[in-house]
Amino acid sequence: MRRDLVCAGLGLALAGAYYAAADALPTSLLADGVGAGGIPKLLAVALALLSLLLGARGLFLSSPAAAVDGPHLRALGIAGLGLVYVAAAPHLGYPLAIALLVAAATLYYGERLRPAVLVYAIGCAALLWLVFAKMLGVAMPAGVWWQ
Secondary structure, three states, rough: HHHHHHHHHHHHHHHHHHHHHHHHOOOOOOOOOOOHHHHHHHHHHHHEEEEEHHHHHHHHHOOOOEEEEEEHHHHHHHHHHHHHHHHHHHHOOOHHHHHHHHHHHHHOOOOOOOHHHHHHHHHHHHHHHHHHHOOOOOOOOOOOOHH
């Protein structure tokens, strides 16, 4: 029960922060009636609803919670990588932050650190930067490198 309530509280806090960040997104060529923040806001609402359901389960069901096992810890690790990325992107800039995220996720899932991982991370970052920042005009954090 306690773990469900803690996770529900963390989920609600994350949903609130995610909604606020989505609400602060500038408009771009993707803007329509919903705007670029429409899907992120919908995801934040869905996270909040699921967190409320988890909290209700923790309050109203008396069965003991299952022990945290490998898959749960692995998912928590990926969520942690995502949180570090969100915190670092405004400071490092989108290209560097996304390259580090891709490299960290690749290493987290068991790949050895080798040149191919670095090439993959840099290639993904460049491709995503070109698609979102240049082709679609979505404002991305520039960070300290491009100011």
